[in-house]
Amino acid sequence: MLQMDGNQVIGGAIMLTLPLYIILQIWCGIAWSGRWRLAALVPLIVFLPTLAVSVFELTRGSNLWPITTILFAPVGSVYLVGAAIVRAVRRQRRTA
Numbered sequence: 001m002l003q004m005d006g007n008q009v010i011g012g013a014i015m016l017t018l019p020l021y022i023i024l025q026i027w028c029g030i031a032w033s034g035r036w037r038l039a040a041l042v043p044l045i046v047f048l049p050t051l052a053v054s055v056f057e058l059t060r061g062s063n064l065w066p067i068t069t070i071l072f073a074p075v076g077s078v079y080l081v082g083a084a085i086v087r088a089v090r091r092q093r094r095t096a
Contacts, residue, residue: 004080014071017074017077018066018073025044028084036083040083047069049070053068
């Protein structure tokens with residue numbers, strides 16, 4: 001049976017936030033409009049440079065090349081989920 005310690009579980013969870021962030025970023029950027037779309041695109045200000053650094057490090061043969069994007073993904077995901085919650089609450093208040 002496969003056994004994992006707490007650090008492996010946390011590390012795996014952090015690495016899984018990268019695909020989550022990318023999906024959220026694409027979805028929010030397409031689905032939202034106006035100022036909400038602008039708010040959804042804010043994380044790209046940080047993500048695109050971290051992606052560029054990762055690609056640069058990959059070309060240099062570094063074994064830690066994806067670390068900057070992996071470490072940014074939880075922050076970007078939390079931001080987008082928070083923005084989605086605020087947007088949903090504001091839309092619900094507007095219709096009530």
